Amino acid sequence: MEEDLNPSNGISRKAEALLSVPDRAGYFGEYGGRFVPEPLIPALEELEDAFIEAFSDSSFREELTNVLKRYAGRPTPLYLAKNASEILGGARIYLKREDLCHTGSHKVNNTVGQCLLARRMEKERVIAETGAGQHGVACATAAALTGLRCEVYMGEIDMERQSVNVSKMRLLGAKVVPVSSGSRTLKDAVNEAFRDWVTNLKTTHYCLGSAVGPHPFPMIVRSLQSVIGEETIRQCMELEERLPDMIVACVGGGSNSIGMFYPFIGRGPRLIGVEAGGIGIEPGMHSSTLRSGEVGIFHGMKSYVLQNPDGQICTTHSVSAGLDYPGVGPEHAYLKREGLAHYTSVRDEDALSAALFLSRVEGIIPALESAHALAWAFSQAEKMEKDEYIVVCLSGRGDKDLEIIERHYPGLGGECLGDG
């Protein structure tokens, strides 16, 4: 990427082209767009106008920055995982501690922004979809803060496996609506949220939680999550006086990863997105959309989709509910196609053992979503030089996953780790 740099800003020309996407129709190259029923179009146009207007208003940006700082706990630390790095014996591993955000994940960056925007648009109600429940909790939190009514759609299966988050949302005053249609997970929760939105457009803002869906959602979510990457750049320069060699983030829909990647695009670091490899490569056994999916139209966007030969959307599997989704943000599809980021996958088992390893050697219990990124980073660090360094986006904390981790490692005790 060193060749063909623009001398004025040091960004490669290929990457410069990227900074101009999405175009006015919401396309990132050939991906993205707006494939939704006609009644949603005026709502999406209203949202796009409101977002652009708000973001060019310095008082809105100031309010957002303030809330992120004084309420959500930003900036989050960039932490050198010294013990883990030493044990692995290769490149140093830094963790961008999004798990320390208020509500326990990066999701709050987006929900605070969207709820402030919804209030500015004079909406009285926000709705959200949630998989792991992290976005649901973050949305319920931001809604409580901004005085909006909140309803969260959540698949019945997810409600069962993430019951603590259901209780949190209820405590925060949100109504959690169980989704019993289809696969009863995140994809169907998104369907239900769209159905609600099309019925209640006047009063309601749909606070989409990932960098997916019809334009302008992927752009809005990227803009609100880019704070992760922007802070990371500053912190890297402070701590290492240069940018990292590699950046790793997990990808479900792709919000923490796009927020981390975007400010780094074309600036040198290898950007690696890690999808959920689940328990096998057969359809239905994983959620590796970019690796195994094909281009299709789903949830309002043209992007990679896990689908059968007849164009029906597949059910997916991942140990982490937050990655259990058959689509992926259109900008990731574009980054993959342009070779500006690379995508790989990590299986359930390896994510679980990375979670255990980090807990034991660093005293940090990561979300199983983030553990996918950790597992990949650990496997790469060993192969890299000691003077190189990796930043992993630790997108969330693992409290919500304790039951799953315990089920996988029955009889967890005080034994030492390190012998595998």
Next chain:
Amino acid sequence: MGRIQEMFGELKGKRAALITYFTAFYPDEEQSYRIAIAMLECGSDALEIGIPFSDPILDGKVIQQTSSIALERGATLGKVLRLCERIRERTEKPLLLMGYCNPIYRYGTERFASDARECGVDGILIPDLPIDEIEPWRSALSSKGINTVTFCSVNANPLRIRKACDLSTGFIYCLSLLGTTGVRDELSKDVFQLVRMVKSCSTKPVVVGIGISNAQQCEAVGEVADGVVVGSALMQVVMRGGDYLSELKAKVRSFAEALARR
């Protein structure tokens, strides 16, 4: 001139067309064929044949359920086209397919257009394809003589309505309300205003659908529009099971009679 234009031409000044919806392969392939024939025999002027999709975001509970069962019964786009071919052997009335983007995209829009043509399909409605994205699809379909229906919703601005009118190669489908398909007790007032606006923009036929559930609603909409679509109310009858076919026939007849009362 295609079958759609012929139908509206013949009915012009007399009454509105009755377009009845059913989900292909619900409750199974053979029964859905019989449902189609029954609808045609009882006064349906055209059929809207639903291509089942796993994630139908504009559909309410009824069509979600019929679609998901149809998929369990083995429905694929190819098989739905063959079902259309069988129905075409029995009728010269217009056959319209209703389906979401992805199965058609995956099948290949050009291939879909020519296969649909061969199976006797006249038009297509794609609920998640707004007019901003319609162009490549519309031209592929037009090149094979398949009409593309455009949608207008009650919250559209005049510019958007004009664009939908211009882009339609079949008729204009007015969505009666903001919401998903499904049975409603009352008609929204907005739809009458919308139909007037659409009519002032275009001479193309204007059809109303979503939420039209009984004969009175059919009659009221038939006063202003060129066609009425009834879907969930009919599928609900099928879902109740038992001897649904006679109840379905009675219902279609009552809708046809209501439109003829004009």
